[in-house]
Amino acid sequence: MLSIHAHPQRRSVLLLALAMGLAHRGPPAFAQAATTAPGPAPADLRGRTLDGQAFDLARLRGKVVMVLFWSTDCAVCRDKMPELRANVKGWQGRPFELVSVSTDAARAAIETHQRLVQLTVPASQRFTTLWAGEPGLQHSFGPPGQLPALFLLDKDGRVVESHHGRVPAQAWDRVADLL
Template sequence: MAMALLCAAGPAAPQFTAPAGATLPALQGATADGKRLQLAAFQGRVVLVFYWATGCPVCRDKMKELRANLMGWRSQPFTLIGVNMDAQQQDWLDYERLVAQTTPASQRFASVWAGGSEFSDTMGRPLQLPSARLIDKRGQLIEAYQGRIPVEAWDRIADAL
């Protein structure tokens, strides 16, 4: 499966706000250790879905910021889910293995590979990486970001918590 996505180095594109009453998004896939992940299981939590690839330096650079926010909100109803967009599953698996060896468990977040047969995502594939989708506690898509996640997004997440 070829992934021809632009890796954005510049600032985030304008955010998208979903219309009121929008259909609940669905996302599912398998984690590197084979566990099934479903977005619906996180209703009642604020969820940030982060689309990334191992070959995207901007994406890898964001990981430290993502993990710091995950740690900061560990007592809050917040979940971070990664969606890896690599063309080759092995690239993602190698990265996940390295993270498991070098990153404390409390700073890791679930990630699924978009190329898997069990993967589905009704939010649509991003046009560039990194990208993110923000889901509120009701399970509704409230914002989407293209490129770097803007600072204001973290404030929006804090407000949604």
């Protein structure tokens, strides 16, 4: 059993351990918990945006980032766009970015969509878009699988959560937690 009457420095370590739920197993468990393995490598996404600008996901470190793989012929994806745009506007001024990667077979499909966006969506609700078929596009997310495929990255660029298919509302709660 741990004693809170220990030396003052040890007492603060023990109280911290108790608060973290680590001390009930005694010092060996606390010692194990203090050593952590390195986390996963930061995600990678590099290429050109639809408007021809160089893009490197690494430049967004320090921000919470959502990377969305989608297609203009995916009804669920199109249905999700108003919610995504509203959240982009809502998180404006905060360290948050949404980056989309179109998986359309033909670049013309996403270009047509982007022209409509430019005409109908306020600038405050637009986000960076890349096309998966762009020569030189590289990413570490693997095949997106079921669309939409959403990957949430922490401020260190590491994937902390992913969703395939309908994106749950809780994903936005997670963004708030990471900010």
